[in-house]
Amino acid sequence: MDMDAKYADLRRAAEETAVVDAHAHDLVAAGSTLPFIGCFSEADGDALALAPHSLPFKRSLRDIAALYDCDPSLEKVEEFRRAQGLSSITSKCFQAANISALVVDDVSTLDKTLELESHKAFAPKVYRVVGIETLAETIINEESVVGSSWTLDSFTEAFVAKLKSVANKIVGLKSMAAHRSGLEIDPSVSKVDAEDGLRKELATRRPLRITNKNLFDYIFIHSLEIAVEFHLPMQIHTGFGDRELGLRHCTPFHLRAVLEDKRFVKCQIVLLNASYPFSREGSYLASVYSQVYLDFGFAFPKLSVQGITSSLKELLERAPIKKVMFSTDGYAFPETYYLGAKWARDVVYRVLSAACEDGDLTIQEAIEAVEDIFRRNALHLYKLNVFHEKTTSIDDNTISSSSCLGKDDVILVRMVWNDASGQHRCRALPAERFYGIARNKGVGLGIAAVGFTSFRDAPAVGTNLTCAGEEIRLVADMSTLLRIPWSRNEEMVMVDMLTGSGEASEYCPRNALRKVTKVLLDEFNVSRQVLRMNFICSE
Incomplete structure (x- = not known):
């Protein structure tokens, strides 16, 4: 070759x-x-x-x-x-x-x-x-x-x-x-x-x-x-x-x-x-x-x-x-x-x-x-808020692109996040809409949704969150995009929650995790790699 x-x-x-x-x-x-x-x-x-x-x-x-x-x-x-x-x-x-x-x-x-x-x-x-x-x-x-x-x-x-x-x-x-x-x-x-x-x-x-x-x-x-x-x-x-x-x-x-x-x-x-x-x-x-x-x-x-x-x-x-x-x-x-x-x-x-x-x-x-x-x-x-497409990757045996961006056979893209109760939630969009608009501009989410409980789709008592409140933008982190193994016509991607001004929302679990890991690194010299190894060992 x-x-x-x-x-x-x-x-x-x-x-x-x-x-x-x-x-x-x-x-x-x-x-x-x-x-x-x-x-x-x-x-x-x-x-x-x-x-x-x-x-x-x-x-x-x-x-x-x-x-x-x-x-x-x-x-x-x-x-x-x-x-x-x-x-x-x-x-x-x-x-x-x-x-x-x-x-x-x-x-x-x-x-x-x-x-x-x-x-x-x-x-x-x-x-x-x-x-x-x-x-x-x-x-x-x-x-x-x-x-x-x-x-x-x-x-x-x-x-x-x-x-x-x-x-x-x-x-x-x-x-x-x-x-x-x-x-x-x-x-x-x-x-x-x-x-x-x-x-x-x-x-x-x-x-x-x-x-x-x-x-x-x-x-x-x-x-x-x-x-x-x-x-x-x-x-x-x-x-x-x-x-x-x-x-x-x-x-x-x-x-x-x-x-x-x-x-x-x-x-x-x-x-x-x-x-x-x-x-x-x-x-x-x-x-x-x-x-x-x-x-x-x-x-x-x-x-x-x-x-x-x-x-x-x-x-x-x-x-x-x-x-x-x-x-x-x-x-x-x-x-x-x-x-x-x-x-x-x-x-x-x-x-x-x-x-x-x-x-x-x-x-x-x-x-x-x-x-x-x-x-x-x-x-x-x-610490920049810039979102981007997934880079090309290869497997061990062939030199080919595994990125699914723009593939004709993709019908649906799931934009996934964790809510405050620890549950996975998602917005499913037609692939054409996701790649045409939502990939760059994100989609809206009522702020009340971040306070939903694990047993019903309504904010927990005491959160004071309502559907009339401010809107959060769900913006795809394209570095996490992957084809869903059990549904090959669908993709999923993790999202970050941003405010209207483009800043990280205080309700964003991923941003909270970034802050915690930064404190652990700055104050206790505990890196993400160490945390990851501890989780693996505990399992």
Whole structure:
């Protein structure tokens, strides 16, 4: 069997999975002063003028031209962009990228940056990450007088209060320490040194741009404490980037002092940019520290194919697959999101198929890894409400799809949940209606139904639930979809209960279980795997 046929299901999974873009930046509006050639390189000045002679530039330009069906020249691509307009090309790029959710940070200082809400026109779900240094600078810069009356205590109070006020509205924090003072963060930085750092910063011109290392470390440590309190991941730029960072200060090994600090044994740190060229170091840290996760964005489209492939291979040499996440690190131009997704799919397929050839993975395990890397890991870490289709799977003897989506012989789909009395209940829908509407939009359920007793279909006395109350949306978790063995013309799928605003309902048993298992993990270090084994043993 040739390679293409042998790994056809793996390639299909890599190419068709709707991805969660776990780290990206804002788009910029038409008319921004940022040149489009910046899409291909972080260089500027004379160095940027030579970018067209790099391997990533040549490949990326051809890919964009193919998407736009125009000649593969920078002039023709830019001409097409101007003729079509920002909305049209952004829709085209995001649709081709097949992005189901976008996690956007707010650290961009580019000209004419779009508001977060604007991105919701192009991605089904958009979430926010707060840049801690950006927030600190905004708080200080709100006072217009140089040499203001800020003290470290008053600044800390304002900063902590602001961060806590948005903690339940965001999915993570981000630090750009690597760009300013390096990753040799001192978790024991003193208030005296931080106060001195703040005083020096306040003596400079406004708008303030923090560069003092002691103040940087102080802000980072307080932010990480809040991240632990609110169970928020902390994204950290590592490895390469723009010219201002000192690369030798950006190796993730410098974070060991933070990782060894007992205050942060429950923190979640995401090393961005594949830690390139320190990918092996990042992989090692993720393998020995439970707090460390890996994100391989920014390598696309800034590296050659061999560079991207070798970097991802190094990340997977030691790191658990459950800790490795995809992102585009897209910024400014929608083409960066498209290129990031396109080449990630290709390189993930290359690396995982090679792992199968080497005997490191079975094909089924590789298909599961695709789902983990492109979706599940980010959904779990950032606690995102994004629902998706089941990935392709295979059995031990044949390479075929067992997914029943869209099969002509499926007549009925049962949407199943457990009620408060522990009983299985379901809504049965014609397959055409389920796949046409309910799969994406869900179905309604009167809130009284969650309080039904085991002996009659009416709310239990004392629940105060009525049919006139609010409605719950039953939304299918497509990762649980399966063909019913005793009724081959039917499928069943577990559902999550959501409120009208899309949040998890307080009455949802699955959400309650997630909360309990999270408490067990965070406070008692009891994982889901341990719980599962205990249940199996008790049976």
